[in-house]
Structure formats: C-alpha cells, structure tokens
Amino acid sequence: MAELAAVRRDAMAALRPPPRLDLADWVEANVYLPSSLAAHPGRMRLWPHQVEMARSMGDPAVERVSILKSARVGYTQLAVAMLGNFVANDPGPILVVLPAESDCREMIVGNVEPVFAESPALRAALSSAESDRDTLFSRRFRGGSLKLVSARAPRNLRGHTARVLLLDEVDGFEVDVRGEGDPVALAERRTATFGNRKIVMGSTPVHEGTSRILRAYERSDRRVYECACPACGERHELRWADIRWPDDQPARAFWACPTCGGVVEDRDKPAFIRSGRWRATAPEVKDHHGYRVSALVSLLPNAAWGRLAAEFLEAKKSPQTLQSFVNTVLGEAWRDDGEAIDEGALANRRESFGLDAIPPEALVVTAGCDVQDDRVEISTVGWTKDGAALVLAHDVVWGSPLQSDTWAEVDDLLRRSWPHPNGGTLRVDAAVVDSGSGGHTDAVYAFCRPRTARRVFAGKGVAGFARPMAEMSKAKALRLILVGVDAIKSQIMNRLQSGASIRFGASLSLTWFEQLASERRVVRYVRGQPYRAFERISGRRSEALDCLVYATAARQLVHVSLDRREEEVATAAAPPKRPNVVRSAWLDS
DSSP, rough: HHHHHHHHHHHHHHSSSOOOOOOOOHHHOOOETTTTTTSSEEEOOOOOOHHHHHHHHHTTTTTTEEEOOSSSSSSSHHHHHHHHHHHSSSSSSEEEEESSSEEEEEEHHIIIIIHHHHHHHTTTOOOOOOHHHGTEEEEEEEEEEEEEETTGGGGTTTTOOSOOOOOEGGGGGOOBBBTTTTTHHHHHTTTTTTTEEEEEEEEEEBGGGGHHHHHHHSSSSSSEEEEEEEEOOEEOOOOOGGEOTTOOOOGEEEEEOOOOOOOOEEGGGHHHHOEEEEEEEEETTOEEEEEEEOOOGOOOOOGGGGHHHHHHHTTTTTTHHHHHHHHHTTTOOBBHHHHHOOOHHHTTTTESOOOOOOOOOOOOOOOOEETTTTTEEEEEEEEOTTEEEEEEEEEEEESSSSSHHHHHHHHHHHTTTEEEETSSSSEEEEEEEEEESOHHHHHHHHGGGGGGGTTTTEEEEEEOOTTTTTTSSSSSSOOEEEEEEEHHHHHHHHHHHHHHSSEEETTHHHHHHHHHEEEEEEEEEETTEEEEEEEEOTTTOOHHHHHHHHHHHHTOOOOOOOHHHHHHSSSOOOOOOOOOOOOOOOGGG
C-alpha cells in the first residue's frame, strides 16, 4: 500500500504545474556579466529597482511589461537576462524589434553574445545541430529561436511568429506612413496565436505627443518607485524638482523631502534607494505591469546627484541638450512648444555682421544650396565653438540649373574666402546641394562629383525624426549625402524658439525670414497611430529654411579640431607664393 501511495503521489506531482520561477533569483544565480559590459564583472546583482521588474518579466500571469525609463538604469542588461531565462527555462520563438539594423547588431554582438558566453548556464544555449541555418540576427536553440528585426523594415515582420516579444527603444521607431503602418502593432500581431505570450516594451521617451512608451505606460498599472524619507517616513517618487544644491555648487546636490524638507545627501543615496518599493497607481489593471524609472534612483557613480546637477546646468544652455537631459536622465517626454515662429521677431534679432564683417567667434563656414527651376539659392552659415549658427548671408544665382553658366557662378560663390577679424582667413568648409527636387538631379550630380575633395556634396532629404542629420549613401557611383530633414528642422525650430543659438546677419531680407518660418510641427495619425511631421504654412515659400537645413547637414561633414582652427584664424594669412620663373636665354638675344 505504501508503494502504491508513493506512485500516486509521484503521478499527482507530475500533473501539477511547475513552481513559478522567480526570475530575479534565477538572474542573480545564473547570469554573469563580462568586463566589457560591467564595471564589476561577474555574477549579475540586481539593483533594488530592478528586482520587481525582473519578477514581472518572468511571471506567466503578466502578459505585458512596459518600462518608461531613462538611461543608466540597467535596462539593457536586464532585458538580455530575460532573454537568457526564456532560452534556458521556457523556450519558444522569441522576437526582438529595435529601431535600426545597427541596433540589432549592437544588441546581439555587444550584449547577447558576451553575456551568454560569460554565463555557464547560457554558454551553449544558442548552439544547435542546425547551426548552418543560423545568421547574425537569427539563432536557433533547443525548443525555440531568437530573431532580431529592425523596425525600419516592418515587412520583415510578416514571416515571424513569436511567443516572447521584446520591443526596445520604441520611441525611436518610425511610422511607415505610405506602407504597413506602425511597427509596434505589426510586431504584436505576430504573438496573437499564443495564449501565453509575453510582450516587454521598454524605451526612453522622446516627444510627449507621439511617445509610444508613454501611451503604453498609461495603459498599465502605472507603478512608481517610492523611497522613505528618513526624517518623516513618508514615501515619495524621486523627482527632479526635489533635487537641490547650493548656488554654484552642483556637486553638493541633495534630495529634499517634499513633505517635511528632510535632506538626504548623495553619500546616503544607496541606503535611501534600498528603502524604496514599487506602488501601482492603477491597481485595477492586472495583467499589464508598468514601471517608471529615472537615473535619479541609479546607483552608478555617473548618476550621482551632484553629477546629474552639473549635467543639467550644462544642458539647459540650449533646447536640444535640455531635451536630451529630460529624456535620457529624467525619463520624461519632451513637450514641444506649439506656438508658431514669429518671423517679425526673428528679423528684429538681426545683428551687424555678415560676409564683410565675420564675427570673431565664427570658426567654421558651411553652405546650403536649394535648386529651383530658374535659380540656385545659397545660405552661408558660420558656426561657433559651442555650436551656435550665424547666418552670414543669402545669395540667389539666377539662371537655369541646366546651364553651365549658372553653376559657374555657384562655384565662384562657394570658392570665396573672407578675412577673419583675428587675422586669418575663412573659406567654405563644406556645402550640400539639394538634388532631390525638380528635374535637376543629373545637373547637381555633374556639378558636385568633381568637387567632393572640397566637400561639395549632392544631398537628398529623407524623412524621419530618428534619422541622422547627415549620412553617406551606400550608393557607390556617387557620394550622396542623405539629409535627415525632419531631425534638422526640429533642431532649427527648437533653436529659433529658444532665441539663442541661431543668430542672423544684417543683410538678410524680410522675405528670407518669412521663408524661414514657413513650416510648423504637427501631429498626424496613420491607422490610429500618431506621428510627428512638418507642415507647410499655406502661401509661403521655404527656400530659406531648406538652405539652412542643408547648411546644417554640411556642418556634420566638417571634422576639424576647433581648438586648432582657433589657432589658425589667429594667424595672419601668408601672402600667396610667387611662382618660380625660369628666364629663357633667347629673351636676351
């Protein structure tokens, strides 16, 4: 009877579901970090704010996990550890979607492979008998597969199904306006056949109106990490408004309790953070855990409050760097100022400089050329050491771009040089000529091809706020610059609204300012998904804006030492060397 009872117990045990795996415990026992990824290599130790995130990632009762985050909070390492858990303990088809192919390469080569190679429990996990079918972005393992796909090619998602879906940096995904729509929605459809699917989404937010991670977090149970004030015991989420420091002493930054004013110094930050716990502010949501976390809770040395305070003081000097601070340090979405640009106010900011009076702070000069049917327009822009743009002049060359005389005059303008007030000479360091409008592409190519040694390049605008401002096309026949027009226009608009980092020369006309303010940022919807775009204001031309966009792209192509350039322009230009003349004997005969 005893033996029969033992058999029955064993049979019943086999029918019970396996005990729920605590992912946090498994990670700390089995995942090892190499020296290339961690200041303290070896067994991974989760930070206090990571423990519950890990448990949500491994909990089969939780279908979705959305993490609204800053940088420096250990998200990438946690995501790789999660992948390791599913590969080793709960295999199935896994799909990872990142903004671009370069991100996929960095994830697999820079993170997944080193961590798996360092961890004994994972070392052989991505090896299979079918290794000849593996590629850089597609790996097979016993019971499943791991595939990485770029969101820029949403059609690549068609052939994949996944039970585990990891979406990383979703605010960097671009909506395929003319194609298949939002890559997040397309990826989530790949999991529809699995009743036990897991969807993990994490991202640094970018813009409030279009932030995917912000919308996902709002649909979750919206957890916040609250630490207990040692003075009064009240718990608070750490917010930037509560980080204080004495005047001109950011290194002494501290946290001040919004309830009692109690102070936590940075040296006491580790104990303070360990006192924290997550609280769901929308507990009625059961299967979607959301986490909001910023660098203020990070225990990395480069996230000390004093270090962050110093970064803030530097970042607030321009809207671009301030937005980066808000996004990547505070983990908050940036709210665009929706007010239109006032061209009259811009015109009133003209200063008494120009090509005949170069400002002493100008160290680099670039040009942007816009090509029309009957003219070529050129804006010449100086650039300071701290990145401010000085619009020195705007010229119009009248004539068809299909005629050589027109381009000869353009070439003359791009060959000019100007005396620098410190004694040296400035020339056009780089120029980008628009090749994408009208029927002038071949003429632009013919003009730019023999002048690439002078950094005179044909340019073509490409849409997308996540695009680089300037990158070389992969086409081998021509050195074509792909210009991220949306990214540059967004930067220009932020600069114009801040009133500081774009300055204007005296010769610019009122018409030029009207054209500069010819577009505005709007939010549109494609298949229900919002995306940011620029919209032309009715009745306005945009040549000035386009020229400034291309001149800004050209600045990305100039890689000179500005310290050395300062020395060069402080040295008087040497007189041109006289040619050697050999006197012929027959002249004297």
